Amino acid sequence: MLTEREKMILKIIVNDYTKSGVPVGSKALSSQLPIHVSSATVRNEMAFLEEIGLITKNHSSSGRVPSIEGYRYYVDNLLNPNPIDNSDMMMIQNSLSGRFRQIDEIVQQSADILSNLTNYTALTLKPEQETTPILGSFRLVPLGNHKVMAILITDNDEVVNQVFHIDGDMGGDKLDAVVRMINDKLAGKPLDEVITKLKAEIVPEILKYVKNPDNLVQTLDDVLMQASTNQFYIGGELNLLSFTDNNDISYLKPIYSLLNDTDDAAKFIKSSDNSISVQIGPELSNDLLKDYSIITGSYDVGPYGKGVIAVLGPTRMPYSRVIGIVDGFRNELSKKLRNYYDKYNQ
Amino acid sequence: MLTEREKMILKIIVNDYTKSGVPVGSKALSSQLPIHVSSATVRNEMAFLEEIGLITKNHSSSGRVPSIEGYRYYVDNLLNPNPIDNSDMMMIQNSLSGRFRQIDEIVQQSADILSNLTNYTALTLKPEQETTPILGSFRLVPLGNHKVMAILITDNDEVVNQVFHIDGDMGGDKLDAVVRMINDKLAGKPLDEVITKLKAEIVPEILKYVKNPDNLVQTLDDVLMQASTNQFYIGGELNLLSFTDNNDISYLKPIYSLLNDTDDAAKFIKSSDNSISVQIGPELSNDLLKDYSIITGSYDVGPYGKGVIAVLGPTRMPYSRVIGIVDGFRNELSKKLRNYYDKYNQ
DNA sequence: TTTAGCAGTCATCTGTTTTAAGTGCTAACC
């Protein structure tokens, strides 16, 4: 347990350093303390804070910098989130007030807005229910010229489609038969179950109607995969440049591919609970991200599930400000999406 | 008209400089000349080449660097394109041999391959006919739950779709009536004509069937727009970092938005003729690109039109190598796409 | 427990020197 004065000192170190990026020394610090103590006293306190691992030095005569543990302590105990400021809130409301064609667009645009507000990189994940989505229905629409569009609709209103080619001998009635068969067997089942059943039960059936079902089966597989992997969006990818010290492309490329990999990225931003969570550097369990922090906030769209928004920035980011923005944003986004769903699914 | 020796000297300057990035001096140059002349002689020749504007100096005692005019002369008169080397060709054939779901995927992947081969940024444009595409047919597929998918098919086999919401009172028969009406009036017409007719002739008709046609009309507009703007793809965007001297984000951002703007980017890579063209720095008529060159090559898919592939690199790029790659690639891509079309549209 | 004072460390800045690569010019050469 730290004394009040130690807490104050740690708090100022984190605040100053995240703001300026310059290690903070005893003299500058003492002048900022609300109580009067000399720089020597501050030095003593700092020596203690260093001893217990909350701050470090870059070299023997430099000012102090928070350690990962220091940031953690700050985030858990010292931070009071800045409420989002008015102009930022206006900007969010403005950007979300446009006309959107579908959920995806709103979520995608959210990533852009969030990255603009913070000047960091933002990740957003669409709302999804706790349980795996359920296959609503399935269509095959002949488009002429040997083309067919497969359309898959899930119970959470997601529509996925893909065009494929068929051999000449397959008429509309055969397509209808296949569609009926698939819907009979699979509609109402969770997608993961559908995927496993596809190979075992459906393919043999399809063979009754179609001679060469490769394209059809592959397409089914594709749309199922697409519907069951959770789509996420990135905004402000380029900002990564400005807050990464090392601007070398060979350093950045792996980070970009990490971010663009659905499974990896989703892993980092899935927040377990219902609010805001902060993951700092090494806590992210991927060495590439050891100098970055991720702040995630979940937003709630009632019966339509929960989504996640997240900001990726440097470990030395102004946590209270960013947390305020994420919190303000997720509330606004919840509202917007509830409206959206209510409007079209009353 | 330059003498043979002057040409040789200019050629070596360009080759060396594009390879190393270091200004080339008289001594190093003389040792590379096939004929024996002293560095003093080379100095005299260089003074002349500088006088007529083909080369320049960075400062009074530095080696020489090609000017834009020098590059131009080199590209027009001195360059002999390196044929693409075997391993590169293998890599192209490998990457293009996979299974593709549609043209777009091939073209998109081409941008990635091309950027990997060159380590520059690549742009690719799908094949399109000389004339505006023609509306093949139009569909409205009810998906249940107030959702409808609009599908537009053009004569060059492009399929565009979008989901929209309708008010509760619109049944399948009404949709069918609208579809019939639109197809009757517009099928077979060029898309630009369709777009202009939409507002004038179609909207009033739609009003007969639908009370609140806003979403439908907007969707029609969207899919038409999407089908008539030419889609292009970018590969290796990040490479821009490694070949730009200034990797300040505020410098790069406008370049990225330029590249991502459909109209702007298409303007630069539309090559008029049937082969390879090189645009160097200021010739690109956009100040942002003054330190870059673009090499474009068109590929021909017979009756399905022509597409374009392009490489964006620094003005000091190894032109003969890159031209060789672009040339090899466009041939391979032509073959691949002809196969693809033949397979599904015999 | 706090503080003033002091010696010591180290990154950063400054100006200076050295080095090396290059030029232009002149005078001699074939």
Add this chain to the structure above:
DNA sequence: GGTTAGCACTTAAAACAGATGACTGCTAAA
């Protein structure tokens, strides 16, 4: 005439040497 050796001059870049200033830790006195 074109070609070349030689030399003085220029310049960027690297190497070096202080000087500066922001720090620290420690000690001893308040």
